[in-house]
Amino acid sequence: xxxxxxxxxxxxxxxxxxxxxxxxxxxxxxxxxxxxxxxxxxxxxxxxxxxxxxxxxxxxxxxxxxxxxxxxxxxxxxxxxxxxxxxxxxxxxxxxxxxxxxxxxxxxxxxxxxxxxxxxxxxxxxxxxxxxxxxxxxxxxxxxxxxxxxxxxxxxxxxxxxxxxxxxxxxxxxxxxxxxxxxxxxxxxxxxxxxxxxxxxxxxxxxxxxxxxxxxxxxxxxxxxxxxxxxxxxxxxxxxxxxxxxxxxxxxxxxxxxxxxxxxxxxxxxxxxxxxxxxxxxxxxxxxxxxxxxxxxxxxxxxxxxxxxxxxxxxxxxxxxxxxxxxxxxxxxxxxxxxxxxxxxxxxxxxxxxxxxxxxxxxxxxxxxxxxxx
Numbered sequence: 413x414x415x416x417x418x419x420x421x422x423x424x425x426x427x428x429x430x431x432x433x434x435x436x437x438x439x440x441x442x443x444x445x446x447x448x449x450x451x452x453x454x455x456x457x458x459x460x461x462x463x464x465x466x467x468x469x470x471x472x473x474x475x476x477x478x479x480x481x482x483x484x485x486x487x488x489x490x491x492x493x494x495x496x497x498x499x500x501x502x503x504x505x506x507x508x509x510x511x512x513x514x515x516x517x518x519x520x521x522x523x524x525x526x527x528x529x530x531x532x533x534x535x536x537x538x539x540x541x542x543x544x545x546x547x548x549x550x551x552x553x554x555x556x557x558x559x560x561x562x563x564x565x566x567x568x569x570x571x572x573x574x575x576x577x578x579x580x581x582x583x584x585x586x587x588x589x590x591x592x593x594x595x596x597x598x599x600x601x602x603x604x605x606x607x608x609x610x611x612x613x614x615x616x617x618x619x620x621x622x623x624x625x626x627x628x629x630x631x632x633x634x635x636x637x638x639x640x641x642x643x644x645x646x647x648x649x650x651x652x653x654x655x656x657x658x659x660x661x662x663x664x665x666x667x668x669x670x671x672x673x674x675x676x677x678x679x680x681x682x683x684x685x686x687x688x689x690x691x692x693x694x695x696x697x698x699x700x701x702x703x704x705x706x707x708x709x710x711x712x713x714x715x716x717x718x719x720x721x722x723x724x725x726x727x728x729x730x731x732x733x734x735x736x737x738x739x740x741x742x743x744x745x746x747x748x749x750x751x752x753x754x755x756x757x758x759x760x761x762x763x764x765x766x767x768x769x770x771x772x773x774x775x776x777x778x779x780x781x782x783x784x785x786x
Contacts, residue, residue, distance in 0.1 A: 433592075433628075434590055434592065434598060437598060437626060437628055437631060438581075438590075438598075438626075440631035441579050441580070441581070441626060441631045441632065442579050442581060443631075443663075444577060444579070444631050444632060444663045444664075445577060445578055445579035445581075447577070447660075447661055447662075447663055448496065448576060448577020448578065448663075448665070449496050449497065449498050449501075449577070449578075450496065450497060450498065450693060450694060451496055451576075451577065451660070451691055451692065451693060451694060452493065452494065452495045452496065452690075452691070452692055452693070452694045453493070453494045453496075453575060453576060453577075453665070453688060453690075453691050454491070454492075454493050454494075454688070454689045454690040454691070455491065455492040455493075455494070455575065455686045455687060455688055455689060456489065456491055456686075456687045456689050457489060457490045457491060457492050457505070457684060457685070457686055457687075458487070458488075458489050458684070458685040458687070459487065459488055459489070459490065459508060459682075459683075459684050460485075460486075460487045460681065460682070460683045460684075461485070461486060461487075461508070461510070461517075461681060461682050461683075462483075462484060462485030462486070462680070462681040462682075463483055463484055463485075463679060463680050463681070464483050464485075464679055464681075465483060465679055484510060484515065484516075485681065486508065486510075486516075486517055488508050488517070490505060490506050490507060490508070490519075491505065491506070492504070492505040492575070492686070493505070494572075494575055494576045495694050495697055496576055496577075496694055497694050497696070497697055499527065499528050500525070500526070500527050500528075500697050501525070501526040501527075501555055501572065501576065502523065502524070502525055502526075502697060502702060503522075503523070503524045503562075503566055503571075503576075504521075504522075504523045504702065505521075505522055505566070506519050506520065506521045506522070507519070507520055507522055508520075511538075518538040519538065520535060520536060520537070520538060521535070521536035521540065522534075522535050522536070522562075522563070522566055523535075523702050524559055524561070524562040524566040524567065525547075525559075525699075525702075526554045526555045526559060526572075527550075527554060528550075528552075528554065529549060529550060529554075530547050530548065530549050530550055530554075530713055530738070531547070531548060531550050531554050531559040531560065531561060531562075532545060532546055532547030532548070532559075532561050533545070533546060533559060533561035533562045533563065533566065533567070534546075534702070534703060534707065535563070542704055542707045542708075543708075544707070544708040544709065544710045544731075545703055545707050545708065545709045545710070545734060546561040546709075546710045546712070546729075547561065547709065547710070547711055547712065547713060547738065548560060548561070548712040548713055548715075548716040548717070548719055548722075549712075549713040549714075549716060549717045549718075550717065550718055551717055551718050553582055555569055555572050555578055556569055556578075556582045556583050556584065556585070557569060557584065557718065560719060560721070560722055569583060569584070570583070570622075570636060570638055570652070573633065573636065574633070574636060574652045574654075574666065574669055574671075574686075575666075575669065575686060577632075577663075577665055580600065580624060580626070580633065583602075583622070584620045586602035586603070586620065586622065587602060588600045588601070588602045588624075589601050589602065590626075593625070595628075596628045597625050597626060597627050597628050597634070598625070598626040598628070599623075599624075599625055599626075600622075600623070600624040600625070600626055601621075601622070601623050601624075602620075602621070602622050603620065603621035603622070620638065620639075621638070621639040622636065622637065622638055622639075623635075623636075623637040624636045624637070629664070630654075630657055630664035631663065631664065632654075632664060632665070632666070633652075633654070634653070634654045635651065635652065635653050635654070636651070636652045637649050637650070637651040637652075638650045638651075648674065648675055649673075649674050650671065650672070650673045650674070651671070651672050651674070652669055652670070652671050653669070653670050653672075654666040654668070654669050655667075655668040655669070655670060656668045658688060658691065660691050665688070665691060666686075666688065667687070667688045668685065668686070668687050668688070669685070669686040670683065670684070670685050670686075671683070671684040671685075671686070699736075699737075700736055703734050704734070705734060705735065705736070706733050706734065706735075707733065707734040708731060708732075708733060708734075709731065709732050709733070709734050709738070710729040710730075710731050711729050711730045711731070711732070711738065711739060711744055712727055712729045713738070713741060713744060714730065714741050714744035714745050714748065715727050715728065715729070728748070730744045730747045730748055732747070
């Protein structure tokens with residue numbers, strides 16, 4: 413009996429000890445986030461991307477679907493700067509976007525914004541001219557949710573987690589389940605169920621499944637794996653792996669990160685290596701440094717709040733030229749019926765933005781339709 417009581421006591425102490433240790437690690441992870449929101453991160457980025465078709469799918473009638481993208485493969489480098497203050501986060505980069513018409517990538521400048529009250533993005537064409545700055549309102553915790561206007565990797569908050577020191581807490585409003593590993597780290601898993609609505613809208617906010625390892629040494633994720641909401645294939649996922657670290661102001665941040673996209677059909681290839689070149693305190697951010705005067709603004713803030721999916725035929729923005737500030741909500745309401753046209757975007761340039769994402773999305777639409785009519 414005494415041995416049994418001693419065993420139970422020892423077990424209880426171990427459980428309580430693990431719980432306290434987990435709480436300390438999680439708290440250190442949150443403290444690291446507070447510092448990260450005051451820093452600027454500069455990365456050198458190496459990209460390898462490709463697509464090799466292995467047979468076209470069929471639609472619900474059995475007819476073969478013509479794939480819009482020709483086989484391709486390229487490797488290149490670029491840079492990425494992530495500037496953060498407690499009120500504003502800005503990612504600026506030039507990214508290779510595969511142009512199916514030219515069968516070669518174009519370089520496109522992209523700037524994505526997360527604010528306390530709004531999210532937005534500004535893209536440039538291949539000649540360096542800005543398109544429309546699109547912006548909508550957010551209620552809270554903007555950096556934890558998809559920036560609808562960011563597009564591709566720039567809209568996904570998990571990139572802020574890996575590249576910008578954002579914590580896993582509150583990501584997509586997920587509830588993390590934690591389990592200690594033999595190495596003393598924490599294994600985390602989180603998901604919210606798919607009830608079919610994701611197929612109707614392909615909303616990136618609707619359903620997510622993540623797995624992560626939170627390092628006890630670094631108070632940060634050493635791996636983060638994301639299974640996309642729009643697929644039933646268990647082998648489709650994107651994984652971030654930290655290979656080396658750098659200490660700054662008492663906290664550790666990734667120095668080299670490898671992002672790999674895995675597709676069950678093995679048709680797509682995407683490997684991105686982010687190498688941290690510099691980290692420093694952020695000076696005051698001025699939006700006019702990133703939004704050229706006279707740029708068209710498509711402002712949805714009076715209509716859209718926390719909207720990951722936008723129907724442009726029903727959600728009409730107020731459109732105006734950037735003159736150094738966003739209009740107030742009252743001004744937007746007053747001008748809602750009087751908006752000039754914006755520059756159209758050439759469809760061909762974006763037909764395969766981030767090949768893995770585009771191709772997976774194409775597969776989903778086909779899969780969802782055939783599944784619905786089965």
